[in-house]
Amino acid sequence: MSTPPAPVVVPELVDALRADLAAAAYGVEHVDDLLGEVAVGALGRGEALPALRATAPGTAAGGDPAAVLARAFLLGEPVSAAALAAALPRTGVEGARRLGLVDGTPVGDVRAVVDLRPYAATDGAGEAAWWIASDLGELVTGAALRTDHVLGVGGASLTLAQATVRDPRERVLDLGTGCGVQALHASRHAAHVVATDLSPRALAFARFTTALAGLGPDRVSLREGSMLEPVAGETFDLVVSNPPFVITPRGADVPAYDYRDGGRSGDDLVRDLVTGVGDVLAPGGVAQLLANWEVRDGEEWHERIGAWVDASGLDAWVVLRDQQDPAQYAETWIRDGGTTPADRATWHARYGAWLDDLASRDVASVGFGVVTLRRPVTGRPTLRRLEQQTGPVRQPLGPVLAAGLAAHDAVTALPDDALADLRLTVAPDVTEERYLQPGAADPRVVLLRQGGGFGRAVQAGTALAAFVGACDGELTAGQIVGALGALLDVPAGDVAADVLPTVRGLLTDGLLLLP
Template identity: 70%
Template sequence: MTPGVPAPDVPGLDDAGVERLRADLTAAGYTVDGVEELLGPVASAALHRGEAVPALRATAGLDGTGVTRAGGPAALVRAFLLGADVARRDLAAALPTLGVDAAVAAGLLEVAGQGRDDAVRARVDLRPYAVEDGLGAPADWWVVSDLGELATGRALRTDHVLGVGGASALLAQATVRTPRERVLDLGTGCGVQALHAARHARTVVATDISSRALAFAGLTTRLAGLPAGTVELRRGSLLEPVADERFDLVVSNPPFVITPRVPGVPAYEYRDGGRAGDAIVQELVEGIGDVLVPGGVAQLLGNWEVHRGEEWHERIGAWVDAAGLDAWVVQRDLLDPAQYAEMWIRDGGTTPEGDRAAWRARYGAWLDDFAARGVEAVGFGIVTLRRPAVPGGTRLRRLEEVTGTVQQPLGPVVAAVLAAHDALDALDDDALAAQRLVVAPDVTEERYLTPGDADPRVVLLRQGGGFGRTVQVGTAVAGFVGACDGELAAGRIVAALGELLGTGTAATAAEVLPRVRDLVRDGLLLLPAR
């Protein structure tokens, strides 16, 4: 796509205009920290929940009826985040380098007139963004997308380009951030994942089926000041635009929402992939290995159906088996059909309070669609796939449910799990016994005793970071972990425990070493650095 040339209803700025806009946003303090400082904790928290009233009150007086806060981000907040009318003179003060007229000509703003107090309204959502990934906090970025329902008060258009959401942040923080040559951002939307990928990749290819999304992504990445050629935008469906190419890393927040394919239920480009049921996620999981180099990693979000009589992991497990790749699936949520329907009908802007007839019709269509396939629940989670660097090793196949609070960013945890799998695969029990293991610094131990007992009835190992795992262990394993300070080899600790407990070395090793492997896989115990 040509920089500065917009798709329909998308702003277009030449390079000079982008530089001027970036300078104005920076000078106004229009950053994540600047906005939160302006709004205060109550209004900021409400805005994160999708409620604008406290933020509107916190920035009142910018529509010509009160004191102008020129030089601060308040005018920009009201216009680009809240969708409120702002007096022309206030936005002129906030955008002195670009200017209101240039912003109007570029499609960023629309005006009611040329008077100083005439109303100006944003045509796009332009917001600061600074989600920490595995490389630490990024520089200040701005993400451009369509205005959401919060700002417009209307249902979304079907070619709506979504801005930053919870799913975007989850994927950005869960992505492995080791240095890469080429990264594919499949289904880039407004370009958030491409921004993060550009921090640790030589080149990024960002694809989307929507020309509007690619235009927004182009503006987002150019506002970030990325060097020319860092992000290449391509239009097309799924893997079609990169057929016969290979990447070190693929990230994707694909249009995975399961939507009935019936008249009267709108399909939104940003969330509906045009397939029935969960077929789009299946297609990606089973086919994404075709574009991975040996050792290449793919990470994506997705939904999968849980059919009557099945466990949640059976369907997604069949897909990863068909892919033939290393696979780690973490289910983060599980909704029944009614919960799922309610969430996505509301997401499109239809509510029972606003359009009762449409709400009931769409709700019924969703339930009918699920019933036709025997769907009893829908899972959501993170899928990590990897093409093994060396054929012949033990394939990683891990499917688990982790619904509690996790400590972000998870990318370093994912990288550590993959590395631990490879390291353990190369160690038989004798080699493992020669390792000098260390307890991870975020691990604590809890012991529960009945009053008067000499020994604890329950010993728990708790992980403070990452997935926050809690592992119950017996006396032998607890004793082994307690001795892992890097001084003694695992075999010597096992032998000492066998003598102390009277169980002998062989029996103690048979009990302890399999659990040690699990603790290393989960990051509670660390192998020595190579």
């Protein structure tokens, strides 16, 4: 398939387009209202017909400028030049054509050649909304993706955006920027963002997307190149990356997509990024990336990636979010490229290639997770946390991870006598659950449950439950331990030995708060 041209930045026309999109209320909330709940749900399942009907000319919503824009740029339907000109009065049809957004003439119908959609999300810095340009997807083209396809905002992109720490940073690197969405998020809390990608086409879309957001080269600079090569010798306070982490068979019968395939064997790309990203991190700098890694026969999920973080020399917090067996993994990524079981010969050939490739390295499963790395200010790592959290979480996770890093630093530096002097409080989202057999006076199980973040549940014994229940900021930890010793008729030292190690974990996990 031929590659359509990418959008181009014509400053005065980009400014006009931004004003037109805002005036048309072309945003997520308004478009969803126009489409209706049923059509929005169907679009999420890859079905466009209800949305096409909702935005058709002559319907109640069809004349709304945002409906015209949605019909053109979300659904890929031809719209009349007159309707598009009315929806984009400052830009005009000719201006949209010069920007590389549509194909057609000011007379008759015009058709979008790129996907231009509203985007809204909540990250650690609060709510954000922009417009994102990317290639038209399968829903519009009705064909498998081209290998140079520039993906819009997918589930992985949103996961990374919500998991990223958002405290102020001087310099941020967005490695593998794609359409530029991570650079947009980073621009809200960074003085300058460097966005890189191996694909010139992706950089063209990122340039357009960031320009449409009003961000010039003084705020977001774009560089072409592989991995860390474009920034060799530089350092950053934050690195974010949704890299091409998909483990793909190497062969002529399996297409390699720019947005997801890094051209390396197995999970080598992720390994190299985990072990090498420290070279561009300033002291105290954080790197956060999404990753797939192989779990070989006879290994636990954390062993392979654990060896990489050990080799990195960095603080590390790895959260496994999903794990798939080889068949599940193959099915996920074959479908992602647009091949379906209906194309029986192609499906079987690619399915077999994936299974053979994974079997050649004795891969039992593939893990997916969020990796947070940090260059220790002291030069020696103190954090090595690899945990499995495959259940639902409350987004955004960025503030949770940032608070966890800060709490780890504080707790690690805190001796027991200093901990005993602190007045701790219970986090406001923590509740206590008690489970009793009918007629029993005492509970069999007491759980401390976190309402936000990872939603952790900690089983508590009598002493720990009582300790946490008394943490209201009035008494010190030492005073609570002493009172519990008298109440339970055991030495206070025994209570401290039983409770304080777990208290440190509760502080790190955010169930208890330092003053």
